[in-house]
Amino acid sequence: MANTAIPTYDPQAIEPRWRAAWQKAGLFRVTEDPAKPKFFNLVMFPYPSGPLHMGHFRNYVFGDAFARYKVMRGFNVLNPFGWDAFGLPAENAAIQSGIPPRISTEQNIEISKGELNIMGVMYAWDREVTTCNPDYYRWNQWLFLKFFERGLAYKKLAPVNWCPKDNTVLANEQIVNGRCWRCGTPPTKRDLEQWFFKITAYADRLLEGLKRLDRWPERVKVMQTNWIGRSEGAEFDFPVEGNHPPVRVFTTRLDTIYGVTFMVLAPEHPLVPAITAPAQRAAVVAYLEKTRTETEVERLSTEHEKTGVFTGAYARNPFTNEQVPIWVADYVLATYGTGAIMGVPGNDARDFHFATQHGLPIREVVSAKPEPIGIPKTALELGLAEGFAVNSGPYRGLPSAEALARITAEAEGRGIGTRTVTYRLRDWLISRQRYWGTPIPIVYCPDHGIVPVPEADLPIELPPFVQFRSDGQNPLMHMPEFVDTICPRCGKPAKRETDTMDTFVDSSWYFLRMATGPDDTQPFDKRKVDYWMPVDQYTGGIEHAILHLLYARFFVKVLFDAGMVSVDEPFAALFSQGMILRFGSAMSKSKGNGVEPNYIVEAYGADTGRIYELFIGPPELDAEWNDRGVEGVAKFLHRVWRLVVGDSIEARPDLAPVSSADLVRKLHEVIDKVTRDVEGFHFNTAMSALMELANTMQSYLQSGGVRDAAWDGVARDLTRLLAPFAPHLAEELWTRQGQKGLVAFAAWPEVDQALLKRDTVLLVVEVDGKVRDRIPVPAGGDQARAHARALESEKVQRSLAGRPVARAIYVQDRLINLVTR
RNA sequence: GCGGGCGUAGCCGAAUUGGUACAGGCGCAUGCUUUAGGAGCAUGUGGGGCAACCCGUGGAGGUUCGAGUCCUCUCGCCCGCACCA
The missing domain is CATH 3.40.50.620 (HUPs)
Incomplete structure (x- = not known):
């Protein structure tokens, strides 16, 4: 069948030529043109x-x-x-x-x-950004100074996550499942002076902004919302017995205050050493040491075991005037809320476990009914915490929400508590104790302390060549020519900051x-x-x-x-x-399951690789690479070539004929489908629509259709529809069709709504909801006519078996359902 | 545990608002091409049945003229968060 006069599709021969043409024509070279939509x-x-x-x-x-x-x-x-x-x-x-x-x-x-x-x-490419070039990172430094001026960059001593493998600190966001996001090593805690960006000041704005992002995936918005973790509650002071300042707690359930039977401070809470009684000191010190040396992973692995020690100190519940013991336990986090909680074991599953483990009393304060019904036995029943306040003094019998409002009002009235909002989000730790990053533009002066580098002195250049150290320390620390400088304020000798910025600043x-x-x-x-x-x-x-x-x-x-x-x-x-x-896991160099672009280009051509990536499955889902699938796409492009370039097609008079009108209608259906799919990022179904068009063109020729003017129009539009996806092939076909210029700059085909309309449609006829026949009827016909035609069907008559039609449901151009009951 | 999502052919997957279930590809079968191979091209292809027909979207119910789509329960899988008070 192959006609030697007709060239075959040879991607390797044509592709380089068109890439050169796009470069020459300046595809994607842009200027800011207010007259055009951007x-x-x-x-x-x-x-x-x-x-x-x-x-x-x-x-x-x-x-x-x-x-x-x-x-x-x-x-x-x-x-x-x-x-x-x-x-x-x-x-x-x-x-x-x-x-x-x-x-x-x-x-x-x-x-x-x-x-x-x-x-x-x-x-x-004329707008390429490479973040490690001084002409980019100098502006990182410049922006850091702006943040510093606005009070959004600050330095503080904080217990931070340290990755012992990467020898650097990590931001909270960079701890994934208790491990370093990059190397998977469990981090340890260190107290270090570190630079932070005050992202918490924007917590509410970041939440509010999400609501306007209606073209973001829901799951991403949910993840960010959870990460920010806004919760409304109250801060509240518990006086401590003896000569001590009060302990401030954060709670979202002030309505349960009558159920407090103990308090817990985080191990890192600053009041712990002060309030600890002499008799308990040894036990507390030992506990603090234990929690300190444990990694996040170890703390996670003891998830259900609630360890802690008694400090020997007591607080007083300002509502009940009861004495409550103060404990230290690592299930309370220093970095959330105030680092201290009121223990309400009758209503909080964690406090319940803690109380059970350490023999602390449990009191019922929330009940399903306005009177006590007995302490729930399992943690599962706890946490279903909305109900009525019980054992709660003057507030007993009130629904939880009302008790919360009234108790909060009383606390505010007495000046011992305030409504607050707390976030799970922490400030962004940007210091990294590594060389290959943007130097933080700060100088430490013995007289003036932290001094920002003046804008005019930027960039602080990273030394291009350094001696790396076997101990993993930042080589910058050991380079006097980098570290030693003068104070921009007083001119006296001073030291440069040697930490560099988190690369997420760059991006x-x-x-x-x-x-x-x-x-x-x-x-x-x-x-x-x-x-x-x-x-x-x-x-x-x-x-x-x-x-x-x-x-x-x-x-x-x-x-x-x-x-x-x-x-x-x-x-x-x-x-x-x-x-x-591929083979069940993400392609990667280390797994050796990657498919190289060079291989694809040499074996099939770039366009086959591109279309396969678009066709492989729903774009938002993971997809398994299949070498045979690539071949299927290659066949498709070869078929397009034969159709458009004009190879002869074997006649199949035995097949149902495809008329010229059918062909043109199919084209417009496909234009419509591909346009909507691409706008919605449904590339996989867009590709299958293009395959359908090629199949229809094939059937048209097989059933005796000729390559007339209408055909040429269809072929031209197919070429334009392919241009974004198989751009090299599309350019070659475009030229062979005698078109001037590049198809890359051609107009996207328009749908002609009039051509989408059919004269005749196949109407589905159902009897009692079951499909019995499909009959051709004029498009846009009315129900009476369709009904009459349906009754003429032999299959329909057989199904009805003489029963009268009680009523009929008619959906124009789609179906008629004859109901006998 | 909490939150989000998903179960459709041998496989990947399609199906406006509830309206012909399975488009497109892979695989498979058959045929064509004097084709040296598992290449290329074409046709067919959910299951059962000689047929009329029947069955079929993880499972069980429900709403409806009509359910892959909506509701209830249930099973399985994936992802995110995970002591956040």
Whole structure:
């Protein structure tokens, strides 16, 4: 059947030519043109780890296809890329290999860029951002100073999470299941002076903003909401017997105050040493030592065991005037609320376990009825805590909510408590005791203490070449030429901060830099940023649901308050794509289950790889890579080639004929479907619609259809529909169809609603809800006519078996249901 | 434990508001091509039954003319949070 005069589809021969053409034509080269509608399309920029695999490409192919589509829809599309280039892997690799991070990073970027290119993934490279370049990180330092000026960057001594493997501290967000997010090592606690960003000041704004993000996945919003963990309650003072200050507790259930039978302080609570009685001192000290040396994992593993010791001190319940013992226990966290709680074992499952374990009394204060019904025996029954206050003095018999309101009012009236809101969110710890990051622009002066580096002295450059140490310490600490400086205020000798910034600082504003392009005078250009922001479509992995996406939102809110940007949410629409799995787990270098882009390009061509990634499954779900599936896509593209370029097609007169009108209608159905699917990021169903169109074109030719003008129109539109997804093939076909210019810049096909209409539809006929026949009827017909036609059907008559039709349900052009009962 | 989501063919998966269950791909079967192989192309393909028909979206009920879709219960799987007072 192969006609030697017709060239076959040879992707390796055509693809490089079209990539050169796009570069020459400036695909994705943009300027801020107020006359055109803008579209900021962004994929999360990666860490430059060198060779990519097809798992990485899912994100890039989605982004590239979507950006190309938006160009065809007439938008001024900003489609930039960059490298989140600071961070531990390069430094750790350098310690192993001796190659400086700067060099290995550059090499890795070149490798990755080459692979993006051969897959036809194009970007506005003139706006590339590489975070480890001084012309980027100097603006990190500049922004740090702005945060410092606004009181949003501060230093404090705090018990922090220390990763002994990575030799650095970690932010709370970077502890995943009690382990370091990067290397999986259980962190230990250390008391260190560290730099923080005051993200807690924005807790409510970060929550409120989520409500407006209607084009974000629900699960990401839920995760962020839980992470921020807002809870309303009251702070409340318990006087301590003896000459001690009162202990302040936070509770959301002040209505249970009559049930307090003990109090608990966190081991790190500052009052613990002061109030501990001499007789208990040894036991308390031993307990503090034990909790201190335990890792998070060890504390988690003893989850159900509520350890603690009595301090020997007593507090007084201001409502009952009862004496209650004060304990220390590590189930109370120093970093949440006030670091102290009132123990209400009759209503709180944790307090119940603690009381049971240590023989403390349990009193019923919440009951299902307005009178006591007896203490619940299991923790399960606790926590179902809404009911009526009982054993609660003047408040007994009141519903929980009312008791809460009244007791809170009394506490406020007596000046011993106030309504407060507490968050689970902690301030963002940004110090890292590592070399490969942005130096924090601070100087320590013996006379002036913490002194910010003046803007004019920026950047504080990271020494490009350093001697790494076997003990894992930050090499900067041991470089006098870096550390020794003078105080910007008094000129006397002073020391530089040697900690560097968390790399999540770098990624919190890179999109603003991309919206600006190269600029020596400022971190970003407000005019350009106002034009491009917010990001209209942001695509990346779910692993950043909290970390990066929360930090970036925080940054933009701060910059909004500073008048530097005009939006306070950076990402209008977010898409979190699933991973590509192979042999059951995520593709990765270490597992050796990656598929290399080079292999795909050489074996099938870049377009096959791209379409397969789009077709493999629902974009938001993980998908298993299947080598045979790739071949199926390759067959599809070969078929498209034969159809469009004009190879002969075997006639099949035995098949149901496809008319020219059928073909054109199918085209418009597919235009409609693909357009809606792409807008909704349903690339898998968009690809299957394109396959259907090709199958219909095949059937048309098989049943004797000819390649006339209508056919040519269909072929041209198929080419345009393919352009964002199989861009090389589409360009080649476009040229072979005699079209001028690049299909990349052609207009996206429009649906002709009139052509979607059918003259005749197949009406489903049901009898008592069961499908009995399908009959052709004129489209848009009325019920009476359809009913009459349905009754003519032999199959319908057989089903009715003479029974009268009691009523009929009619859905125009879809079905008629004849009901006999 | 709390929160979110998901169970459809041998496999991956489609199905506006409740209206023809299974589009598209893989696999499989058959055929074509003088094709050296597991290549290429085409056709067919949920199960049962000779047929008329019957059955079929994890399971059991329910609402409805009509349920993959809505409701109740139940089983299984995945993800997130996890002593947050």
